[in-house]
Amino acid sequence: TGKTPLVIWLAEHCKSLGYKPGIILRGYKGDSKEWPQLVTPESDPALVGDEGVVIARRTGCPVCADPDRPNAARTLIESGEVDLIISDDGLQHYALARDIEILVIDGARRYGNGMLLPAGPLREHRKRASNADLVVTNGTVGVGEYGMRQNATKTVNLVTGERRPLSFWRYVLVHAVAGLGNPQRFFRMLEEAGVEVTRHPFDDHHDYTASDLDFPDENPVMMTEKDAVKCVEFAHDSYWYLELDIDLDNNFADAVTRALRFFNKGSING
Numbered sequence: 001t002g003k004t005p006l007v008i009w010l011a012e013h014c015k016s017l018g019y020k021p022g023i024i025l026r027g028y029k030g031d032s033k034e035w036p037q038l039v040t041p042e043s044d045p046a047l048v049g050d051e052g053v054v055i056a057r058r059t060g061c062p063v064c065a066d067p068d069r070p071n072a073a074r075t076l077i078e079s080g081e082v083d084l085i086i087s088d089d090g091l092q093h094y095a096l097a098r099d100i101e102i103l104v105i106d107g108a109r110r111y112g113n114g115m116l117l118p119a120g121p122l123r124e125h126r127k128r129a130s131n132a133d134l135v136v137t138n139g140t141v142g143v144g145e146y147g148m149r150q151n152a153t154k155t156v157n158l159v160t161g162e163r164r165p166l167s168f169w170r171y172v173l174v175h176a177v178a179g180l181g182n183p184q185r186f187f188r189m190l191e192e193a194g195v196e197v198t199r200h201p202f203d204d205h206h207d208y209t210a211s212d213l214d215f216p217d218e219n220p221v222m223m224t225e226k227d228a229v230k231c232v233e234f235a236h237d238s239y240w241y242l243e244l245d246i247d248l249d250n251n252f253a254d255a256v257t258r259a260l261r262f263f264n265k266g267s268i269n270g
Contacts, residue, residue, distance in 0.1 A: 001106045001181065002138040002150055004051050004226070005246045007088045010102075011059040013253060014084055017260065022082030024072035025052055025089055027065030029205040036066035036075045045229045050205060051088060053229045069096040084260075092123050100259045103132035104148075106182060107139020133259055136252070146252040152189055154243045158228055158235035166242070169222070170194035174240075175215050177223040179206035186224055190242070195222070202227075210234040 007023060014021040027037060030049035037043070039052035040063075048065045056063045062081050066072035069090045076082045090096050091103065105111075112121040129135060134146060141147040155164050174195055178186040179202035187199045198219070202212070208230045213221055220238045223231065228241035 001104050002136075002148055002246060003104045004054060004088065005150060005244050006102070006104055006136060006148065007086055008055060008058045009246055009248065010086055010256065011055075011061050013256060014086070014260070015061075017257060019084045019260075020082050021059075021084045021086050022062040022064065022076035022079075023052075023055055023059065023086045023088060024064050024066070024069055024076065025049070025055070025087065026067050026069070027052055028089075029207065030065060032065075035068065036064050036072050038075070039063040039065050046207070050226045050229050054225050055088065057229075069093050100134070101132040102134045102136060103129055105129075105135060105137045105145070107137045107141065108185075109182070134252070134255055136248070141249075146249045146255070148249075148252075149247045150185075150189070151245050151247055152193065152242045153245070155222065155240045156225075156228075156243055157237060158232055158239040158241060159237040164240075166190075166193050166195075169220075172196060172220065173198065174220045174222045175200055175213070177213065177221060177227055178202065179208070179227050180204055180224060186242070190222060197222075213239070 011021050011023060027049040030047050032047040037048045039048045039056045041053065041057040043053050043056065045053045052063050052065045062076050062079065064072040064075045069087060073085050073096065076085060087096060111126045114120060114126055116122050135144065136148050137145040138148045138150065152166050155166055155169065171194060174197060176187050176190055176197045177200045180186060181204045183201035187197055190197050208227065213231065220240060223241050225241045225243060231239060
């Protein structure tokens with residue numbers, strides 16, 4: 001949906017306002033036996049999850065993973081290094097108090113069939129969205145929502161760190177690898193940039209092994225940044241990841257700033 005790129009944007013925006021943000025998340029698929037875990041750019045994603053490592057690398061902010069989100073928040077607060085907490089997930093984690101809620105929606109899939117699990121994709125009724133302070137939509141925007149668009153302009157080599165513009169890969173046939181909730185969005189992004197793509201979708205947060213990327217030819221492999229942090233140990237110099245940034249409606253930054261200043265005065269929609 002674009003949740004993690006939005007968290008990265010929020011961290012940078014808060015820093016520009018003079019805050020010292022820290023970021024918490026569940027550490028999904030991390031198999032650490034001890035929590036909380038402070039996440040650094042060098043952390044093992046197998047222990048703390050892939051998203052936390054990406055966020056730590058991109059933001060430089062303190063990051064803490066713990067299935068118990070309030071415990072993660074307390075850990076960062078007690079460090080004395082932060083004065084604002086951004087939670088990368090946990091809308092339904094009601095043990096976590098929150099002052100501002102930002103809901104992120106896939107503009108194409110929206111709420112699916114509108115039904116709750118297991119009959120549909122929702123954890124709560126869609127009416128729950130009306131309680132959010134801000135709604136950001138990745139794609140076609142509805143009334144009262146802020147638009148977000150993911151942009152990909154740079155690719156990075158997993159082994160050497162070399163950076164090339166995405167335009168370099170125009171008309172090049174690549175193996176596109178994505179372990180996302182909606183991998184087709186990643187594939188379309190490459191194709192819209194003129195890249196020739198052989199699609200290889202994997203489950204969200206897939207734990208990669210070298211054999212997963214053992215393709216029968218020498219074509220380059222292009223993956224998401226979230227996948228890349230799990231493939232570094234066995235990467236070849238033909239492995240690249242796409243670095244994503246986002247564009248948001250101009251009014252969104254102002255809305256976030258107002259929410260930070262006046263969150264205790266009720267909804268700031270509009």
